[in-house]
Amino acid sequence: MGFGRFDEQGQTFLIEKKADGDFETTDQRITPFRLLTPIDFRCIYAVGLNYRAHADETGMAIPQHPMVFMKAPTAIQNPGDPIVIPRYLRSDKVDYEGELGVVIGRPCKNVDPSEALSYVLGYTCVNDVSARDWQKEKGEGQFCRGKTFDTFCPAGPCLTTADEIPDPSKLTLRTYLNQDKVQESGTDDLIFDVPTLISFLSGSTTLLPGTLILTGTPSGVGEARDPKRFLVPGDEVTVEIDGVGILTNPVVEEVFGDEEPKQEEAES
Numbered sequence: 001m002g003f004g005r006f007d008e009q010g011q012t013f014l015i016e017k018k019a020d021g022d023f024e025t026t027d028q029r030i031t032p033f034r035l036l037t038p039i040d041f042r043c044i045y046a047v048g049l050n051y052r053a054h055a056d057e058t059g060m061a062i063p064q065h066p067m068v069f070m071k072a073p074t075a076i077q078n079p080g081d082p083i084v085i086p087r088y089l090r091s092d093k094v095d096y097e098g099e100l101g102v103v104i105g106r107p108c109k110n111v112d113p114s115e116a117l118s119y120v121l122g123y124t125c126v127n128d129v130s131a132r133d134w135q136k137e138k139g140e141g142q143f144c145r146g147k148t149f150d151t152f153c154p155a156g157p158c159l160t161t162a163d164e165i166p167d168p169s170k171l172t173l174r175t176y177l178n179q180d181k182v183q184e185s186g187t188d189d190l191i192f193d194v195p196t197l198i199s200f201l202s203g204s205t206t207l208l209p210g211t212l213i214l215t216g217t218p219s220g221v222g223e224a225r226d227p228k229r230f231l232v233p234g235d236e237v238t239v240e241i242d243g244v245g246i247l248t249n250p251v252v253e254e255v256f257g258d259e260e261p262k263q264e265e266a267e268s
Helices: 052-058 113-119 194-201 262-267
Strands: 003-006 012-017 023-030 043-048 067-071 083-085 098-104 120-127 153-161 172-177 180-186 211-214 236-241 245-253
Touching: 003 023, 098 172, 098 194, 098 236, 113 120, 113 194, 120 211, 120 236, 120 245, 153 245, 194 211
Parallel strands: 043 211, 083 245
Antiparallel strands: 003 012, 012 023, 043 067, 098 120, 098 211, 120 153, 172 180, 172 236, 236 245
16 A cells, blocks of 8 residues: 555656655556555545525525534445445435545644645545435434434545645536536635635644544535435446546445345355
C-alpha cells in the first residue's frame, strides 16, 4: 500500500515518505493495482441540509446553524468497492448523496473563516449513503444509525490538493445512478460555505489532520423524487466534481451468517 500522484495525462507516479516524515513525488511511474481512499480518515463530520435547493425539495426551513452529524470511520469505502445494502438491520430505503469532501491538513481550533482554507489539505468526492428508514422512522430522531453502516461513506478516488482549488465555492457536482444524472449543482448553492463550516466545526473543538468534512448534498436525492428512487443490488453510483475527481461504486446486498457464499468460505 502506498501513495501516488496522477498527472494530467492520467499517469501515476510514486510518492515516497522521506526521513523527516514529509512526502515527495518521484519520477518512478507506477500502475496502481487497486485504488484505496486517498488517506486513512481519522474523523468524519457531515453537514445536512446545506444546499438551498435541497432544503426546498425537502420542504424544510433554511437552518440558522450548520446541521452536524457524524459518521464512523468504519463507514469509509474505497472507490470501486461496493456499497452494501444492510440486511442484518434491514433497510429498504438506501439513498445516494453526492458531496464535496474537505480534508483537514493540520490541527485547528477556533479558526476564523478568513483563515479557514489555510487548514485544508485537499478535496475529494464523497457519497453520504443514507438508510432513510433508519435515519427517520426507526432512528428516533438520530441520524447516526442510518448514516454510518459499513460502506456508507465511499470517498476518493484521489485527493486534489488545496492549491489546485483556490475557491471551493466555484465547483460543479453531479451524481449519476446507472448513467442517469440525478444530481447537478454548483457549490455556490451551499448555505454554509467551506470556510464557514471549518470555522463552525473548529469552534471550541480541535479538528485533527485527517478529519473529513462532508459539506452536504444538493437536490435530487432518491427520497425526494416522485416516485422515490432508492438503491438496489446491481445499481452503480457515480459522484463527479469538476477538478476534483470521479468516484464510482457498485451496489450489492449484505450477506451474513449461513448466507455467506460457500466459494468464498473455501477460498479463505
